[in-house]
Amino acid sequence: MIEVIREDLCTSCNRCVEVCPTLVFDEGGKTPLIARPDACQTCYLCELYCPTGAIHVGHDQFARQSPAPDHSLHASLIAADHGWAAPLDAGQLDDYRLLGPLLNEGVEIAARRQIKG
Amino acid sequence: MGEPIRLACDVLVIGGGMAAAWAAIAAAEAGAHVAMVDKGYCGTSGVTATGGPNHWWVPEDPALRAQAIARQSSKAQGLADEAWMEQILALTFRHLPTLAPWYPFGSDGAGGIYHSGVRGPEYMRALRSFALARGVTILDHHPALELLADREARVSGARGHALRHDAPWDIRAGATILATGGCAFRSGLIGSALNTGDGYLMGAEAGAELSGMEFSIAFSLSPAWASTRTLPFTAARFFDEAGHEIDVPSPRAGHAHHQALGRAMLAGPVYADLSEAPAALPPILHRIQPLTTASFARAGIDPFRQRFPVRLFGEGTIRGTGGLRILDQECRTSVAGLFAAGDAATRELVAGAASGGGAVNSAWALSSGRIAGEAAAREARPIRPDSALTGLGRAGLHPTAEARALDQRGLAASIESHMHHYDRALFRRRASLSASLDTLGCHWDFIAAHGQATGAAALPLRELAAMAATARWCTAAALARDETRGVHVRIDAPDLAPSRGHRLIVGGLDTVRLRPDVLLEDAA
Numbered sequence: 001m002i003e004v005i006r007e008d009l010c011t012s013c014n015r016c017v018e019v020c021p022t023l024v025f026d027e028g029g030k031t032p033l034i035a036r037p038d039a040c041q042t043c044y045l046c047e048l049y050c051p052t053g054a055i056h057v058g059h060d061q062f063a064r065q066s067p068a069p070d071h072s073l074h075a076s077l078i079a080a081d082h083g084w085a086a087p088l089d090a091g092q093l094d095d096y097r098l099l100g101p102l103l104n105e106g107v108e109i110a111a112r113r114q115i116k117g
Numbered sequence: 118m119g120e121p122i123r124l125a126c127d128v129l130v131i132g133g134g135m136a137a138a139w140a141a142i143a144a145a146e147a148g149a150h151v152a153m154v155d156k157g158y159c160g161t162s163g164v165t166a167t168g169g170p171n172h173w174w175v176p177e178d179p180a181l182r183a184q185a186i187a188r189q190s191s192k193a194q195g196l197a198d199e200a201w202m203e204q205i206l207a208l209t210f211r212h213l214p215t216l217a218p219w220y221p222f223g224s225d226g227a228g229g230i231y232h233s234g235v236r237g238p239e240y241m242r243a244l245r246s247f248a249l250a251r252g253v254t255i256l257d258h259h260p261a262l263e264l265l266a267d268r269e270a271r272v273s274g275a276r277g278h279a280l281r282h283d284a285p286w287d288i289r290a291g292a293t294i295l296a297t298g299g300c301a302f303r304s305g306l307i308g309s310a311l312n313t314g315d316g317y318l319m320g321a322e323a324g325a326e327l328s329g330m331e332f333s334i335a336f337s338l339s340p341a342w343a344s345t346r347t348l349p350f351t352a353a354r355f356f357d358e359a360g361h362e363i364d365v366p367s368p369r370a371g372h373a374h375h376q377a378l379g380r381a382m383l384a385g386p387v388y389a390d391l392s393e394a395p396a397a398l399p400p401i402l403h404r405i406q407p408l409t410t411a412s413f414a415r416a417g418i419d420p421f422r423q424r425f426p427v428r429l430f431g432e433g434t435i436r437g438t439g440g441l442r443i444l445d446q447e448c449r450t451s452v453a454g455l456f457a458a459g460d461a462a463t464r465e466l467v468a469g470a471a472s473g474g475g476a477v478n479s480a481w482a483l484s485s486g487r488i489a490g491e492a493a494a495r496e497a498r499p500i501r502p503d504s505a506l507t508g509l510g511r512a513g514l515h516p517t518a519e520a521r522a523l524d525q526r527g528l529a530a531s532i533e534s535h536m537h538h539y540d541r542a543l544f545r546r547r548a549s550l551s552a553s554l555d556t557l558g559c560h561w562d563f564i565a566a567h568g569q570a571t572g573a574a575a576l577p578l579r580e581l582a583a584m585a586a587t588a589r590w591c592t593a594a595a596l597a598r599d600e601t602r603g604v605h606v607r608i609d610a611p612d613l614a615p616s617r618g619h620r621l622i623v624g625g626l627d628t629v630r631l632r633p634d635v636l637l638e639d640a641a
Contacts, residue, residue: 021157021166022310023258023280041310042343044408045161048238059415061305061343077414081407082238083221093223093239095404097231098397099348100171102405105395106351110367113354113393 001058002040004067005031009054016046016055037064048078051085118572119284126152126254127497128490129274129290131261131316134163135170136459136482137296138244139212143490144294145251149497151490152288153253154277156260156297156311156576160245163298164435164460166237167308169346169406170479172209174233182206189477193469194603195618196329201466204446205477205484212487219243219250233476237308259286260576263510264293264319264455272323272454273500276508278573285572289506291497292454294489295320295441299460300587302533304431306337307344312435313580314587316461320441321586322509325450325457326624328442328634329465330587331594331605334542335436335472336375341386341426342416345409349402349420354390355381356424363387372543372606378429379539388424431537436472437604438464439591442622447492448485454496456489458482465620470603511626512565512586513578520569525581528560532581532588546609550596557592558629561585565627590623597621597631 002024005016010031017025017032021043026035031054042061047053058065079085083092128144130137133155141153155162175185186202213232214222220243225231248255261277265287274290297316301309317327338353339345355363355378365377381387399421403410413420434440441450441457443466448456459482468477500506508514535541535553564585570578598621600614601607620634 017281018257019158019161021162023157039310041305041308043161043167043308044411045166045238049161057415059342059412078407078411081403081410082236084238086221088219088221090221091223093221093231093236095401096169096223096234096236097225098401099169099234099405102395102398103348103351106348106353106398107368109352109393109395111369114367 001042001061001064002034002037002046003056003058003065005034006054006056007031009052011052013051015049015051019049020046044078048082048084053079119279119282122279122282122284122286124152124286125289125500125502126150127291128294128493129154129288130294130296130490131275132163132296132298132459132461133157133159133257134296134298134459135165135241135244135479136461136486138241138248139483139486140294140296140458140490140493141248141253142244142251143487144494145248145253147491147494149494151253152256152290153248154256154259154261154275154286154288156258156315158257159248159255160241162311164306164308164312166241167408168237169234170237170240171234171476172213172483173206173476173480174209175206177210189467192471192603194471194613195469196465196620197469198466205467205480208484208487209480212483216243216247219246256286261315261319262575262579263508263514264323265289265506266323266509267500267504267506270324270453272452273506278576280573283573289500289502291499292456292493294456294458294493295461296458296486296489297461299433299435299437299440300584301433301435302431302536302584302588303529304433304533304537305344306430306432306435307346309435314434314583315580316457317441317590318579318583318586319510320450320452320455320457321624321626322511323452323455325452325455326442326622327439327590328463328620328622329437330434330439330590330623331598331621332465332470332603333434333437333439333536333591333595334372334545334604334606335432336379336429337432338378338427339430340412340416341428343412344430345412346406348406349391349394349398349409350389352391352394354393356388356390357381357384358386372604375429376543379543382428383539386426389427390424391421394421429539431533431542433536434587434591435460436478438468438470438472439594440464446488448489449492456493458485458489470605472604510579512582513568513570513575516565516567516569518566521567523564523568523578523581525577528564529581529584532557532560532584536588536591544608545595545606547596547599550592554589554592554596557585557589561589561626586626589629593629593631594621594623
């Protein structure tokens, strides 16, 4: 669930207000307001779209965590892993074709284990 | 409250997910002036935006296509239509690559481009850019509350509420496409918060019917704290709280895999152990599904080394096949001026009794979107600005008795439990289906009799009414189909009944009506 918008990084561009599908945020003063945290579906997409890495979403979709003191470990990791801001030919999806084969390999492993067992 | 918004267009697309976007793009390419109204933000709302849809993908080789269709037909257990399959294979293969100016297609590992599987956030971002480039007017945070009809009962647009301006909107349209997605009954399934079956309700209020609603048992496995993608789980072993391994058939067993998990979860917490996952997975999971990795990292858990609690999240009609009945090859519903696409439409035509989930559903969403968009653009008639249009919405807007405050949260939780409670959903049988149908009928009656709200407050009430109606149709159809076919598994009727080899059409609001369909091949 949405945890925090960092005042030190937020530029008040209000992109999160626009892109949040469930309207968690309202335009505010210094940073957007987390007006309806209960509407958050923990999709992380506000964090992905935030241009400055100012938003942190907590892992628990059923309960809101209190802001942890240091989010620097996570800041922008999602956007970096996605290659979200990279040019379209940067190869950010070059491993994506492995999704299906890895999924099936897992199924095979489970099926073999069952035969042995 | 803001100033009312009044617009007119040729084609109105209701929804903002992949089917809606493909429909809007196709209609605009066909020359129509298109407006798309989304409940959330086209780009982040709906289950595609957080997913990673693989599309049914077969090269243009007649032998390969025939083989793929034969395989899919056998899974569909008699309820699908091969001409439709051929059509969606062709359209998907032709149109998915047209996204290249906006989507970062990756390598296929052999010097070519990998097209068939796309990552949700990038896919929906690209579809939004594509639609804008084609001149589509996108209205975000503009949920539709009801359809509008002219004097001849032809659907002629919709009415809703603009949430950020707090203003009513009214859009007159020559043709209207419902691409509102499926219904996950607020199960918490990732990306599904807005998927409450609104299009099913609006369509039914206009007189449209639904089909395939009994094929709605689907679950996905996730950490107990949040719904994620299931890639890391396929090789999982499962343990109870005391550390004893639970006997769970492999995912290949389909329903039996989920039955074993559901039974164990009813008895107590279940923990997953992913230490036997494919060796190549842990180092690259974050490059394939960054949001899944983030969920574990933030919980402080290394999923490949530590056991962690898991649960099943219900997927309702999203991975099912049911939806608004499609009458012809152009995605028309039985109501004049009204088309349906994606999960809002029945996917029985291509999935039959099998799960519509995954590749076939995505190919259907793209293709039915394009087909509906083109047909709607062709058929759109100008609506005279002074013609009298009537709102068709009932439950939640116009109560039949005195308005009362409803316990919306409690009603929604009850509806979800009648659809997704592990015992009811994974062990379907006459007695429990029948009891659920009675309770859901009472919920519907209560909402229709007493629910009333205006403005932004009408949205949650309409969503509640849509979930109640959808749950009733699913349950009534599951009760009527007294056999096991595809994903519809009845523990009191475990075999396929040859006499039930037809689709079930369901409709009606205050009274639910059911009738067998005649298969298209038989009718011809």
